[in-house]
Amino acid sequence: MKLQNFQLQKLELALRFIEFKEKHPEKMQRKLDLSWSIWMFGREPFERSLKRLKTSGIDYVELKGDSYTADLHQDFEQTKKWLGHFRMGVSGICGLYAEYNDLSSTDPYVRQTAIEYIKRQIEYAEFVGGKYLIVVPSAVGRTIPQDEYELYRSAETLRICAQYFEHSKVVAAIEPIRSAEVSLIHTVEQALEYIKLVNHPAIYYINGDIYHMLCEEKNVGQAILSCGDRLINLHVADSNRDGPGNGMMDLDLVIMAAYLVGMNQEGRFITFEPLGPYSNPYVLANSVPDESIMDKLVKESVAYFREREEIVRELTQSDLSYLIF
Secondary structure, three states, rough: OOHHHHHHHHHHHHHHHHHHHHOOOOHOOOOOOEEEHHHHHOOOOHHHHHHHHHEEEEEEEEOOOOOOOOOOOOOOHHHHHHHHHOOOOEEEEEEOOHHHHOOOOOOOOHHHHHHHHHHHHHHHHHHHHOOOOEOOOOOOOOOOOOOOOHHHHHHHHHHHHHHHOOOOOEEEOOOOOOOOOOOOOOOOOHHHHHHOOOOOOOOEEEEHHHHHHHHHHHOHHHHHHHHHEEEEEEEOOOOOOOOOOOOOOHHHHHHHHHHHOOOOOOOOEEEEEEOOOOOOOHHHHOOOOOOHHHHHHHHHHHHHHHHHHHHHHOOOHHHHHHHHH
């Protein structure tokens, strides 16, 4: 039977992965570092969230970018204390970009707010040891372009912010997001063009998201590969934006591609972010979650991912027919 195009693409990637394993066994020694984007737990006490993650085998957390102003911000010292208590590292900060801090806004005061917001999140990330800050080029929840110049305004605003990244240990990670949520930057190719437009050496990295890739890219595996060494973090959810294993996402393909671009290096992360099918998922940031549902979601997501990772790591050519069908 003739394979479908997506099966042929997976076969090609799998063969490449098997060859990579055989030629570079030293690059397969580390497993992928797992993180969880904690902002989806909303207003739950921080220590409760950390306990859930640690119990399920997560050693890193992606914090919510909620250091807003001099008066409205997280208690940095208390946050660091709880992180130390649970021996939890910080992968990075998930920046939250709405219409009030939109990098591409026509309102210069909104853009200034975006600059100040990014500065504060960089300070927060540095204090808790985070490696990256996610940057979204336009407001989440606004899908209609303001005008034909918003891409250039966004790049100009981020170029101003680049100096703050340049003088810190925190890197900017540009995230392509599906067109059902934002007006700008939906694909990896567009993210690369945006980085080129910003034109500053401090703006280099990408935050991938396989759910957005599934919506916008031709092939998820190839999209991950096209990020190359720019991919510092990869958000993971299934095809229905539930936890891995609860939809139709080809997780094996994702894991193979992640290893091929070196995501198992120290300082790179696979971060779970099963947000559900919201057009503006920021609603979760202020919600009160059902703890029993979240406990089950984390436990099952981590267990399933590690199971599939182990299967992929042991993959040989004799397994390829099973892998495709």
